Amino acid sequence: DAMVIQNPRYQVTQFGKPVTLSCSQTLNHNVMYWYQQKSSQAPKLLFHYYDKDFNNEADTPDNFQSRRPNTSFCFLDIRSPGLGDAAMYLCATSRDPGNQPQHFGDGTRLSIL
Amino acid sequence: GESVGLHLPTLSVQEGDNSIINCAYSNSASDYFIWYKQESGKGPQFIIDIRSNMDKRQGQRVTVLLNKTVKHLSLQIAATQPGDSAVYFCAERGMGNQAGTALIFGKGTTLSVSS
Numbered sequence: 001d002a003m004v005i006q007n008p009r010y011q012v013t014q015f016g017k018p019v020t021l022s023c024s025q026t027l028n029h030n031v032m033y034w035y036q037q038k039s040s041q042a043p044k045l046l047f048h049y050y051d052k053d054f055n056n057e058a059d060t061p062d063n064f065q066s067r068r069p070n071t072s073f074c075f076l077d078i079r080s081p082g083l084g085d086a087a088m089y090l091c092a093t094s095r096d097p098g099n100q101p102q103h104f105g106d107g108t109r110l111s112i113l
Numbered sequence: 114g115e116s117v118g119l120h121l122p123t124l125s126v127q128e129g130d131n132s133i134i135n136c137a138y139s140n141s142a143s144d145y146f147i148w149y150k151q152e153s154g155k156g157p158q159f160i161i162d163i164r165s166n167m168d169k170r171q172g173q174r175v176t177v178l179l180n181k182t183v184k185h186l187s188l189q190i191a192a193t194q195p196g197d198s199a200v201y202f203c204a205e206r207g208m209g210n211q212a213g214t215a216l217i218f219g220k221g222t223t224l225s226v227s228s
Binding site for chain 1: 139144147149154155156157160161162164202206215216218219220221
């Protein structure tokens, strides 16, 4: 049974048109993460929420934002997608930060027209 | 800076052989390491982890070895099966960021298992 669910699996948007990707979890984990993974590359952390506290990675562009309205849901907003933002976006959770595994969803593949 | 890399981008083995996937890391202060398996079109799947106070940990058909002296991590898969074909990533818990949560991933090794 899927525990980290990402919707949609595939998303197509137009250059410059805002897009929102969704993630939900049934694990009741405190931490939710968003990663960007480009073709044949490793996942790269964009930001994470520890409960309601938002933690942005230093090199994450301002174009990327996130919201976590409750424990179960987290959203990735791309305000003005550029061609370089085409990638797989992965959501992950962990019970707490620190030395424990992160559990990933199957990602949303974003294409930009 | 911190980085985690893998020695070989691809590894091809025969079904039934043992596979060894290697990873080198640069931050001697890192205290936690994970191996993930990623199949095409799916998210990374947790395989096994190890803390820096250990040098070996075993799971079902998998063993992770940690050599802190040379900053080397390896994943051994026993009796490799076609279903093991995937990209394997090692990841290191980054130090010095806000909450110590960042996983820094290596570049990945593609394992191909032929029957």
